[in-house]
Amino acid sequence: MCHTPLLVCSIPSFPPEQQYNQEITDLKQPVLVSQPKRRRGPGGTLPGPAMLIPELCYLTGLTDKMRNDFNVMKDLAVHTRLTPEQRQREVGRLIDYIHKYDFFIVSQAVRSGSVSPTHYNVLHDTSGLKPDHIQQLTYKLCHVYYNWPGVIRVPAPCQYAHKLAFLVGQSIHREPNLSLSNRLYYL
Incomplete structure (x- = not known):
């Protein structure tokens, strides 16, 4: 494993x-x-x-x-x-046995209107970090997105993965591999 x-x-x-x-x-x-x-x-x-x-x-x-x-x-x-x-x-x-926990983070600040918190569910964790440290890391990763000078709602690695998936979908002009169509896979 x-x-x-x-x-x-x-x-x-x-x-x-x-x-x-x-x-x-x-x-x-x-x-x-x-x-x-x-x-x-x-x-x-x-x-x-x-x-x-x-x-x-x-x-x-x-x-x-x-x-x-x-x-x-x-x-x-x-x-x-x-x-x-x-x-x-x-x-x-x-x-x-699964140790599951969740938390909310409001990473942005707004001057008018309201902001809604982002809800995170930790489904599986083998990192060895305490829940408080995971929450702090998640919060800090919302501040390091290269393409935006401010704070974003989700952590930067999630934004990069989303952007990469979009760009790959737009630039590869061929059918997806059929062997991947019935599998669970992540980008």
């Missing part, structure tokens, strides 16, 4: 109860939900429950060899199409 420090965070735009019209109350079993893809034909969407995305399981429960094996990831995705009754049992099988 990979032994480099790892910190997985998400920055939701809306609180979960507003975004999905549901409040997640079972914090022992974090769930990452995706909206089913639209398809052509009658109905326009896939039937059945929303898919559980095994991103968190993928980062915490599988070896590097298994991560690169398409059949394992495909089988994992098939077995994570769960109904609410099956969710607890199936997810618990892949994730034994």
